[in-house]
Amino acid sequence: MKERIIFGYDPFVIPFTLGVIFIMLYLGTGTVRILLTLTRKEALNLLNSIFSVKIFKTFKDILFDVLLHVKIFKRNILLGYMHASIAFGWFMLIFIGHIEVILYTPQRNGVIYYPVFFRYFVMETSQTLRGAFFFFLMDLFLLIVLSGIALAIYKRFRSVRLGMKRTTRLKTGDKIALWSLWMIFPLRLIAESFTADISGGSFLTSTINTLMGSLVESTVYMDTLWWAYSCALAIFLFALPFSRYMHIPTEILLIFLRNAGIKSSSSRDGFAESEIYSCSSCGICIDACPMSVVDKKSNYTSVYLLRKLRRRKEDSLFVAEQCLMCGKCVELCPVEIDSCRLKLLKKRENFPDQIFDYNYLSKKHPEFKSGINRPDREKVLYYAGCMTHLTPQIYTSLFNIMDKAQIDYSFMDRDGSICCGRPLILSGGERAAKELIKANSELILRANAGILLLSCPICFKVFKENYSLNGIKVMHHSQYINLLIKEGKIKLKKGDFSVVYHDPCDLGRGSDVYSEPREVISSAAVLKESSNLPAESICCGGSLASRRFSQSERESVTLHSLEKLNINNPEKLITACPLCLRSFSKFNKRETLDIAQLAEQQMI
Amino acid sequence: MEGDVLVIGGGAAGMETASRISDFNRNVILIEKEQELGGHILKWDRLFPDGIPASDVTKNLKESLGSTKVLLGCYITSIEKREDSNFFAQLNSGETIKCSSVIFATGFKLFPAQKKQEYGYGLYERVITNADLETRFKKGEGLGKDAPKRIGFVHCVGSRDEKICNNQCSKLCCITAVKQAIELKQLYPFAEIFCFYMDLRMYGRGYEDLYLEAQSKYEIRFIRGRVSEISQEQSGLVIVKAEDTLASRPLKITLDWVVLMAGIISERENDYLSQQLSLQLGEDGFIDSVDPIQKTNQTNIAGVFVTGSASGPKTLPEVINEARSTALSVNEYLNKIKNG
Numbered sequence: 029m030k031e032r033i034i035f036g037y038d039p040f041v042i043p044f045t046l047g048v049i050f051i052m053l054y055l056g057t058g059t060v061r062i063l064l065t066l067t068r069k070e071a072l073n074l075l076n077s078i079f080s081v082k083i084f085k086t087f088k089d090i091l092f093d094v095l096l097h098v099k100i101f102k103r104n105i106l107l108g109y110m111h112a113s114i115a116f117g118w119f120m121l122i123f124i125g126h127i128e129v130i131l132y133t134p135q136r137n138g139v140i141y142y143p144v145f146f147r148y149f150v151m152e153t154s155q156t157l158r159g160a161f162f163f164f165l166m167d168l169f170l171l172i173v174l175s176g177i178a179l180a181i182y183k184r185f186r187s188v189r190l191g192m193k194r195t196t197r198l199k200t201g202d203k204i205a206l207w208s209l210w211m212i213f214p215l216r217l218i219a220e221s222f223t224a225d226i227s228g229g230s231f232l233t234s235t236i237n238t239l240m241g242s243l244v245e246s247t248v249y250m251d252t253l254w255w256a257y258s259c260a261l262a263i264f265l266f267a268l269p270f271s272r273y274m275h276i277p278t279e280i281l282l283i284f285l286r287n288a289g290i291k292s293s294s295s296r297d298g299f300a301e302s303e304i305y306s307c308s309s310c311g312i313c314i315d316a317c318p319m320s321v322v323d324k325k326s327n328y329t330s331v332y333l334l335r336k337l338r339r340r341k342e343d344s345l346f347v348a349e350q351c352l353m354c355g356k357c358v359e360l361c362p363v364e365i366d367s368c369r370l371k372l373l374k375k376r377e378n379f380p381d382q383i384f385d386y387n388y389l390s391k392k393h394p395e396f397k398s399g400i401n402r403p404d405r406e407k408v409l410y411y412a413g414c415m416t417h418l419t420p421q422i423y424t425s426l427f428n429i430m431d432k433a434q435i436d437y438s439f440m441d442r443d444g445s446i447c448c449g450r451p452l453i454l455s456g457g458e459r460a461a462k463e464l465i466k467a468n469s470e471l472i473l474r475a476n477a478g479i480l481l482l483s484c485p486i487c488f489k490v491f492k493e494n495y496s497l498n499g500i501k502v503m504h505h506s507q508y509i510n511l512l513i514k515e516g517k518i519k520l521k522k523g524d525f526s527v528v529y530h531d532p533c534d535l536g537r538g539s540d541v542y543s544e545p546r547e548v549i550s551s552a553a554v555l556k557e558s559s560n561l562p563a564e565s566i567c568c569g570g571s572l573a574s575r576r577f578s579q580s581e582r583e584s585v586t587l588h589s590l591e592k593l594n595i596n597n598p599e600k601l602i603t604a605c606p607l608c609l610r611s612f613s614k615f616n617k618r619e620t621l622d623i624a625q626l627a628e629q630q631m632i
Numbered sequence: 633m634e635g636d637v638l639v640i641g642g643g644a645a646g647m648e649t650a651s652r653i654s655d656f657n658r659n660v661i662l663i664e665k666e667q668e669l670g671g672h673i674l675k676w677d678r679l680f681p682d683g684i685p686a687s688d689v690t691k692n693l694k695e696s697l698g699s700t701k702v703l704l705g706c707y708i709t710s711i712e713k714r715e716d717s718n719f720f721a722q723l724n725s726g727e728t729i730k731c732s733s734v735i736f737a738t739g740f741k742l743f744p745a746q747k748k749q750e751y752g753y754g755l756y757e758r759v760i761t762n763a764d765l766e767t768r769f770k771k772g773e774g775l776g777k778d779a780p781k782r783i784g785f786v787h788c789v790g791s792r793d794e795k796i797c798n799n800q801c802s803k804l805c806c807i808t809a810v811k812q813a814i815e816l817k818q819l820y821p822f823a824e825i826f827c828f829y830m831d832l833r834m835y836g837r838g839y840e841d842l843y844l845e846a847q848s849k850y851e852i853r854f855i856r857g858r859v860s861e862i863s864q865e866q867s868g869l870v871i872v873k874a875e876d877t878l879a880s881r882p883l884k885i886t887l888d889w890v891v892l893m894a895g896i897i898s899e900r901e902n903d904y905l906s907q908q909l910s911l912q913l914g915e916d917g918f919i920d921s922v923d924p925i926q927k928t929n930q931t932n933i934a935g936v937f938v939t940g941s942a943s944g945p946k947t948l949p950e951v952i953n954e955a956r957s958t959a960l961s962v963n964e965y966l967n968k969i970k971n972g
């Protein structure tokens with residue numbers, strides 16, 4: 029293989045070269061800007077993670093997430109193939125292009141446009157056996173990319189086929205980038221086919237070359253096509269920063285930052301910025317989000333919030349306040365964008381801290397008689413919280429179970445309580461919640477118990493994450509009942525009725541408690557599957573987090589969730605959260621019980 | 633079996649409608665799913681505003697049934713309207729009824745108070761409903777031999793409450809609470825009685841007087857504010873938390889007994905019948921009238937009428953009056969189809 033054009037230059041490379049220079053500068057400044065916002069400690073962490081074995085994980089993540097899109101594959105094979113074929117295929121085209129340059133025209137190594145337009149500049153010689161291998165590879169990857177593009181075009185018009193009910197609405201920047209991206213590879217195919225008889229080709233390009241017959245002899249056509257190819261690339265590169273495809277380069281940076289353990293601390297800091305730009309607008313979060321069952325609310329799903337944050341729109345707060353904070357979009361996001369955290373930060377930045385007065389906390393401690401002063405800290409301290417106070421059947425059953433198991437316990441908030449603080453945190457009042465957390469911590473530590481037992485997953489999460497309780501074990505009652513069964517303190521008999529279990533958002537996704545409730549239920553009844561995976565359970569609609577959901581909108585969420593839960597026709601629905609119990613029992617035609625009630629009923 | 637009119641439901645509405653239509657020498661069939669005629673008032677002791685015994689009313693209603701054919705323990709399993717405007721109803725007993733007109737006097741359901749979970753009905757012994765209290769009155773038990781010291785009435789349980797999906801006012805419970813509070817005070821003169829209300833709807837004649845009397849003569853205290861939750865002390869007494877919205881402060885009070893004024897909701901159990909006949913129901917589940925002012929007892933299907941609480945909460949005198957007007961409308965309709 030040898031050079032066909034003496035200077036290795038032709039004017040058609042100019043648009044592309046400008047595009048590359050533009051995007052390099054843009055990405056360079058962007059990266060530097062983000063890196064500059066890092067604190068000293070974060071910067072050190074980043075360096076540490078680069079110059080250690082952690083870098084292998086980073087490379088692996090980049091390969092799996094950015095190029096192969098493994099997570100999307102898991103959702104839907106076709107959709108995964110679409111993303112992977114374009115990303116990985118394109119990457120391989122560029123990569124092999126560079127290898128070809130290094131092997132055959134080493135003198136052009138480092139010329140930006142050369143690997144991309146290699147086929148234009150070279151001609152076949154008599155010994156092209158080694159080249160033939162690359163010809164084949166290049167054609168193969170081009171075919172793969174083209175198949176991906178074909179799917180993408182198909183998806184735009186028939187998204188349901190790729191497992192998506194809704195797909196994102198496009199902005200102008202997105203549209204330009206999208207159309208140029210669709211154009212790039214077909215143009216490349218035809219351009220390379222035109223030169224295939226000179227520079228060599230394989231099953232695709234050579235075949236098309238032969239099919240085109242005498243047409244290929246026209247240099248006018250040939251030049252026009254290479255120009256068009258270069259222009260399509262240039263348009264894409266120039267449109268890139270203004271389109272969702274920015275996610276491709278940004279995600280690499282995000283992976284570096286994430287693996288260095290960096291987290292966002294404001295809704296627009298460096299890390300947040302890298303998250304915001306990493307969103308590929310894949311739209312997976314739209315279908316995932318329970319808000320989408322209320323038609324107009326699908327506009328408030330995470331992808332649109334990120335878009336608003338990106339454009340610094342004022343109403344991003346309003347959008348953040350819609351979210352039920354169920355965490356499902358975070359669980360499913362292929363880029364692992366923690367959009368819930370961004371929403372919290374957004375709310376926190378706008379929280380009216382001054383208007384609250386917590387003086388009463390020190391004046392009026394709720395009284396509870398703590399019989400607990402045994403040194404061995406065997407005792408259990410139970411905190412119902414406001415939600416369980418509204419569903420007394422839960423603690424009544426739990427107490428009956430504990431009585432039977434002869435457990436020593438006290439009821440911390442029988443006569444009223446200080447709030448656990450999570451509702452405040454969810455509405456952005458992190459600092460205000462500290463007051464409540466302090467007052468509660470004092471009370472709890474004074475009781476000198478070994479276990480703090482909770483029925484409400486909302487409390488459970490905050491006691492686990494935001495309190496430091498000096499080694500007191502924080503347990504949800506589903507875990508505790510399981511423990512009592514394991515220790516042989518209570519025995520359940522397995523009923524012959526079937527049940528389905530709803531994973532409360534804050535217990536499952538929020539606190540990673542999936543197996544204990546299932547173990548308890550399996551020893552009390554026949555457990556049926558719902559139509560969702562445990563980690564994809566749908567919010568019951570009762571969430572405290574949203575300030576913007578009307579009662580009837582909540583009802584639609586509840587009904588949707590119920591429909592999925594009851595898909596296998598269970599006789600009863602079991603949940604482990606007072607809020608879920610309230611939401612579901614309103615509408616469920618079947619019996620709805622808390623796990624404590626079920627355990628009490630089946631106790632022997 | 634054949635007849636001119638089939639009346640579904642043997643409560644006050646059904647009985648009165650049936651007897652008035654029989655007065656026109658029509659052939660009326662009345663079916664009742666229970667083994668006894670009377671409906672909800674069977675459980676009631678005395679009726680507001682003057683305390684007339686409910687059993688007297690039932691007795692009078694039964695006596696005037698005349699030639700009506702009464703089928704007890706019967707309900708419809710399926711019903712259809714044929715081309716010739718006749719209705720065919722299949723009963724659980726196996727019998728088929730052919731008739732020219734059907735009247736829904738299917739009544740209402742008392743809100744199942746355990747659904748308002750935060751009030752602990754069914755969980756705490758000393759939390760009862762208005763219906764439970766009437767049953768106790770009827771048996772002469774009252775609230776037991778030991779005179780209670782403090783009793784609370786909670787208004788609007790299951791009514792006017794978006795959270796449990798029922799927005800409408802049940803109309804009867806405010807005055808029922810006043811009546812029951814007075815009765816309790818007469819039984820236990822030293823008890824302190826509280827009524828927790830959102831606002832009091834004393835719209836009927838004599839109601840406002842009764843309310844004033846409850847305050848001045850019986851010293852019943854009315855506290856404006858919705859009860860947020862009820863819990864139980866170890867001793868079995870109940871603690872009620874509410875907000876006194878007139879004094880703007882939270883309130884916590886320990887009571888011996890709490891009576892929940894369970895509201896009136898639609899009897900969803902008959903939805904399959906309305907479906908088979910394509911009757912139009914409101915969002916609240918009550919049957920819609922074609923015209924809410926002049927044709928309150930006609931439904932969207934010719935020949936199907938509705939009377940009493942099946943189309944929304946009503947007091948007894950209203951039910952009786954409406955039953956008579958329904959009888960007139962049905963008679964008119966029957967004349968019309970006979971004359972072509």
Ligand code: SF4
Nearest residue numbers: 307308310311313361
């Ligand atoms: S937030 Fe995640 S799931 Fe949603 S569109 Fe962006 S990348 Fe996709």
Ligand code: SF4
Nearest residue numbers: 317351352354355357
């Ligand atoms: S957290 Fe839940 S409600 Fe909020 S955007 Fe994500 S999926 Fe939707």
Ligand code: SF4
Nearest residue numbers: 788791801802805806
């Ligand atoms: S009548 Fe009174 S207690 Fe009954 S629903 Fe209406 S306002 Fe509430």
